[in-house]
Each structure stands twice: as C-alpha cells, then as structure tokens.
Amino acid sequence: MRFFNTEGPVRPDDHYCLPPLSRWDLDEILMLISQKKYFLLHAPRQTGKTTCLLALMERLNREGRYQAVYANLETAQAAREDVALAMADIVQTVAAEASRQSGDPRLEPIAREVLADNTPTRALRAFLAHCSERLARPLALFLDEVDALVGDTLISLLRQLRAGYTQRPEHFPQTVVLCGVRDLRDYRIHSSADKAVITGGSAFNIKAKSLRLGDFSADEVVRLLAEHTRETAQVFTPEAVAHVWTLTRGQPWLVNALAYEACFERPAGRDRARPIDRDMIEQAKEALIARRVTHLDQLADKLREPRVRAVIEPMLAGTSLGEVPIDDIEYLLDLGLLRQDPAGGLVVANPMYREVLPRMLAFTPQASLPHIRPTWLTSDGGLDPDRLLDAFLAFWRQHGQPLLGSAPYHEIAPHLVLMAFLHRVVNGGGTLEREYAIGSGRMDLCLSYGAVTLGMELKVWRPGEADPLPQGLAQLDSYLAGLGLDSGWLVIFDRRPDQPQIAERTESLPTMSPGGRRVQVIRG
Structure with missing residues (x-):
C-alpha cells in the first residue's frame, strides 16, 4: 500500500505523488541543457527538489542523448573550510555516483x-x-545541497566549475545544475571563524539562470489527495480538502504530513470506510505542532538566527521592518518562511507557519509557567470569560514580570507570556488562533472553547508614543465584527521606562468601542 511521503525523495512505488517533472517548466530546462548552460534550481526544504532532479536524471538517461549524474554533496558539509578534506569527499561522491549511474567501473x-x-x-x-x-x-x-558548503570550500567548488566551463562539453560537463535552498545571490561565502563575507555570487558568474520550484497549486493538492482515494476508496470531504489548502497554501511537506497524520496515524482515519473530514485535518495539524515534528522544529530553529529575527520580530509585533537588508528578506523568501503577498507586503507563507511561529516562541515561557488551577471553568466544564479575566489578572500581577525574561524576542515578550497562559487554558479542549502583520500595529487572538469565542487585541505602548487606547478600540471593533462578536478584550502592554512594576500597574476597566461593543481594557 502506498502512503503520503514526509521523509526523503518520493518513490512512486511507495508514495502517492504527482508526476515530478510536471512541477518544472521542463521545456525551459531541456533548452538550457541543450544550450550547454550552467544554472541553479532552488526551493525551500522538503518541497521536492531532489525528487525532481532524480526524475530529470532518469529521463535524460533513458532518452540517451546525455549522461546525467546526480550527486548529493551534503556529507562534505562536515569538513567546513578544510578544503582538502571537503574536496576529497566531493570528488569521491561524484565519482561513486557517476560510476553507478553510467556503469563505468x-x-x-x-x-x-x-x-x-x-x-x-x-x-x-x-x-x-x-x-x-x-x-x-x-x-x-x-549537484544537490551545494549551499550546505561554506567559506573556502564553496569558493573552491564554484571556481573549479568556472575554470572548466570553456572546455565543455568534450572535456567538461555540458551542463552543471546547482541545487539548494537558496538562490545564488545568497551564496554569501563567510569565514566560519569571524563570519566576514569573503565573496558572493561572482564566484560563479557563468550562471545562466535561477529557477525556483514552487509549492503545489490548489488543483495539485486535490490531485494528490485523490491518489489516496483512488487506492483505498477513502474520500476526503470537500471541506477537508479546502482546509488542507487553507492551512498549507500548497507547501508540499505540510500537505503530505497533514494527510499522512489524518489517514495513517489517527485511529479514526485508519477506518477506510470513514471519510476524512475537516475536524480530522484540524486534529492532524494540532498533533504535528504538539509533536514538534522535524520540519517544524527546523523552522523554529531558524527563528534564532539574527537575520530571521530582524524580520519576524517586527512582523509579530505589528511594527514596520525598518532598515532590514534586502538580502535578509530574500533569505526568508528562499527559506519558504515568508511570501510576497500579491496585494503588497511580506506575509507568513501559510496559516500553519503563521500559527507555528508564535507557538514555538512561546514554548519557553509556557514551560516556565507555574502550576495554575483552572478557576476559569464552570461546574459543567465550560469557559467563564469573567473568571478567565480574573485568573489572568492574578497571574499577570504575580508572574508577568519574571516570565518576561523567558521570552526569546524582547519586543513581543508580553505577547508570548500571554499566549503561554492562554495555551494553558485551551489545552483543556479549545483553540487559539493568531493574526498579525507588518505595520498593523497589533496582534489579534481568537480563543475558542466550547460555545465561547473570545476576541482579543494586543497593543504595546512604546516610549515616545501616545496612548494606543483610541486606535486599539477602533481596530478591535473591526476584528470583533469579522468574528461576529459583540464584546472582547483590548490588552495594552506598557513598555515605557520608569513605570511601576507590573503587579502595581495592572488593571482592568470596562468601556465601549466606537461601534458600541463591550470591551474589557486590560493594562499591564
């Protein structure tokens, strides 16, 4: 029985898949090869790059016009800037693959x-x-995983390829394809000792083109899920298919992981007579995030990089980016962490990543929480918003100040601590959704627990700025209207210096929004 693949290249005999070469502009690639061009293929991790390269190799070798050889250079990464060790590994890797794939011993x-x-x-x-x-x-x-190489090792590889370029195809490869996560413009070659830039893309100025492998389209998601239905007769409801697309925006690993979790890991999904519905996809999403599966854990690890933090922190805080280098923005686009919204501006690549980013950042504050008794629950297990407010105020007064230091991003430390607290609330059977964007000036939260839905807006009162209350009330009005709610919370975190301690300044007052909605204003 085939299944949805989440590890390594696709094997059509084992995995549901789309025809790999249908995801490239194959005519363009074949033209580049026939013209003896050297070019790049790049895409975020686990989007199908290696699968496509292996399929292209198989096609070229089957047609008999070229001898295609695929080699993964990842093992040379361990040599770092030891050029002798790295080059020995690269030469031996290429030789072994060329011998195996050509049959020349x-x-x-x-x-x-x-x-x-x-x-x-x-x-x-x-x-x-x-x-x-x-x-x-x-x-x-x-050559795959080329951007895993660093410093002098990468320089040596690129320059040796460039040095032999004029001898192709009789005495050097007709075509060389470099494959990795990043485009060549981000082959910023650093010394591992001091991180100083040695050189950039000029080390490979024979590059003809950079091609990017995109995510699945909505139609491709439908076709991939239909592979499972075709083999097992188990259907995905239209709502489930739509939810897979909504959560992933076609990111291939996420599509496969959600489908595998729903169909093969969840006990209900293993019953092939039962359709896969929207709730099962939502449960699969929560399970993947809770398990911190490798793909999402790698994503969280990227958040520690200064160049990633420089973009993600203001995005979560709702502030402008400021003077962020173009290279850093392009780096996040290459990683697949962000995408350029057609309407303008940077946004998180898909709703699942959008949820994962703050949840991963709130992990340490959440792990630092003291024991909190769920006083917000009613006798029948429902959520009482008034009790929740009292519980949060008591928690914030007692624990807010020390917990701020556990948050990895200083600018949004209060947001992360609040989310850690709310995760303790929803762990009993609810959900917490987040909305944020560059320049929005806020973060919106929607807490759902049983029959209760609570909309919140988080604002920050920064030094030199006016009280954000009026703007926050107007913005919360719009958010609550979208949720169909007539009440909510406006939480204002005061980050101005020389303010009293959190325990002293935390207060809550009821007011009305400009649209006539009841708002609990929390200042802390």
Whole structure:
C-alpha cells in the first residue's frame, strides 16, 4: 500500500505523488541543457527538489542523448573550510555516483589518482575533465545541497566549475545544475571563524539562470489527495480538502504530513470506510505542532538566527521592518518562511507557519509557567470569560514580570507570556488562533472553547508614543465584527521606562468601542 511521503525523495512505488517533472517548466530546462548552460534550481526544504532532479536524471538517461549524474554533496558539509578534506569527499561522491549511474567501473579509481596527483583546488576540475572525456555522451551534472558548503570550500567548488566551463562539453560537463535552498545571490561565502563575507555570487558568474520550484497549486493538492482515494476508496470531504489548502497554501511537506497524520496515524482515519473530514485535518495539524515534528522544529530553529529575527520580530509585533537588508528578506523568501503577498507586503507563507511561529516562541515561557488551577471553568466544564479575566489578572500581577525574561524576542515578550497562559487554558479542549502583520500595529487572538469565542487585541505602548487606547478600540471593533462578536478584550502592554512594576500597574476597566461593543481594557 502506498502512503503520503514526509521523509526523503518520493518513490512512486511507495508514495502517492504527482508526476515530478510536471512541477518544472521542463521545456525551459531541456533548452538550457541543450544550450550547454550552467544554472541553479532552488526551493525551500522538503518541497521536492531532489525528487525532481532524480526524475530529470532518469529521463535524460533513458532518452540517451546525455549522461546525467546526480550527486548529493551534503556529507562534505562536515569538513567546513578544510578544503582538502571537503574536496576529497566531493570528488569521491561524484565519482561513486557517476560510476553507478553510467556503469563505468574505472571512474572511482580515476578519482583516487586525481586526488593523489592534484591540489584540492584543482582536483574536482581534473576529475570532471577525465569523466567527461571517458563518457560516451555529454555529461549533465546535478549537484544537490551545494549551499550546505561554506567559506573556502564553496569558493573552491564554484571556481573549479568556472575554470572548466570553456572546455565543455568534450572535456567538461555540458551542463552543471546547482541545487539548494537558496538562490545564488545568497551564496554569501563567510569565514566560519569571524563570519566576514569573503565573496558572493561572482564566484560563479557563468550562471545562466535561477529557477525556483514552487509549492503545489490548489488543483495539485486535490490531485494528490485523490491518489489516496483512488487506492483505498477513502474520500476526503470537500471541506477537508479546502482546509488542507487553507492551512498549507500548497507547501508540499505540510500537505503530505497533514494527510499522512489524518489517514495513517489517527485511529479514526485508519477506518477506510470513514471519510476524512475537516475536524480530522484540524486534529492532524494540532498533533504535528504538539509533536514538534522535524520540519517544524527546523523552522523554529531558524527563528534564532539574527537575520530571521530582524524580520519576524517586527512582523509579530505589528511594527514596520525598518532598515532590514534586502538580502535578509530574500533569505526568508528562499527559506519558504515568508511570501510576497500579491496585494503588497511580506506575509507568513501559510496559516500553519503563521500559527507555528508564535507557538514555538512561546514554548519557553509556557514551560516556565507555574502550576495554575483552572478557576476559569464552570461546574459543567465550560469557559467563564469573567473568571478567565480574573485568573489572568492574578497571574499577570504575580508572574508577568519574571516570565518576561523567558521570552526569546524582547519586543513581543508580553505577547508570548500571554499566549503561554492562554495555551494553558485551551489545552483543556479549545483553540487559539493568531493574526498579525507588518505595520498593523497589533496582534489579534481568537480563543475558542466550547460555545465561547473570545476576541482579543494586543497593543504595546512604546516610549515616545501616545496612548494606543483610541486606535486599539477602533481596530478591535473591526476584528470583533469579522468574528461576529459583540464584546472582547483590548490588552495594552506598557513598555515605557520608569513605570511601576507590573503587579502595581495592572488593571482592568470596562468601556465601549466606537461601534458600541463591550470591551474589557486590560493594562499591564
């Protein structure tokens, strides 16, 4: 039985899949190869790059015009800037793959001879010359995980490829394709010792083009899920399919992970007579986030990088980006963490990532929470908003100040602590949704628990600014109207210096919004 793939390249015999080459502009790629071009393919992790490269290799070798060779250079990453060690690994990796894929047993011994007779800065060039001369057809070389290399190692690789470029195709590969997460413009080659930039894309100025593998379209999501239905007769309801698309915006790993969780991990989903419905997809999402699966954990790890924080922190805080380098913005786009909204501006790439980012950042504050008795519950297990307000005020007065230091992003530390508290509330059977955007000036939260839905808006009173109360009331009005609610909370965190301690300044007062909605204004 086939299944949805979440680890490594797709194997059509084992995994549900779309035809890999249908996701590229294949005519353009074949034209670049026929024109002897060197080019890049890039896309975020776990979007199908390797699967597409392997399918392209198989097609080219089957057609017989070229000898295509695929090699993954990831193992050379461990050598860092030890060029001799890294180049030995790269040459031996390429030789082993070329030998296996072409059937020429002499290539590996030739690689050993080349490494013995050449300096590390010439060895790859020399081997590729030997390889191109021995093979009966022009060599198309696909190098994967190139951007895993750093510093002098990456420089040496790129410059050796450039040095042999004029000898193609008789004495050097007809085509070289470099594949990785990042575009060549972000091959910012650093010394690992001091992080100083050594050089950039000029080390490979023979690049003809950079091609990007996109996410699934809505139609491709439908087609992939239909593969499961075709083999098992288990259907996805239209609402479930729509929810997969809404949560993922077609990010391939997320689509496969949600579907696998719903169909193969959840006990209800393993009953093939039962349709996969929207609630099962929502439960799958929560399970993936709670387990901190590898893909999402890698995403969380990126949040610690200064260049990522420089963009994500103001986005969560609702402030403007300020003077963020273009390279840093493009880096986040290449990672697939953000996308450019057609209406203008940067947004988180999909709603699932949008939920994961603050949840991951709130993990440490949540782990730091003291034991909190759920005094907000009624006798029948429902949520009482008035009791919840009292519980939060008591919590904030007692624990808010020390917990701020546990938050990894200073600008939104109060937001993260509040969300940590609310996660303690919804862990009993509710949900917490978040909305935020660059320049919005706020973060919106929607807490749902049983029959109760509570809309909140979080604002920050920063030094040198006016009281955000009037703007917050107007913004909360609009948010509550969208939720269909007639009441909510406006939480204003005062970050001005020389204010009394949180325990002293925290207060809550009822008021009315401009639209006549009841608002509880919480200042802390």
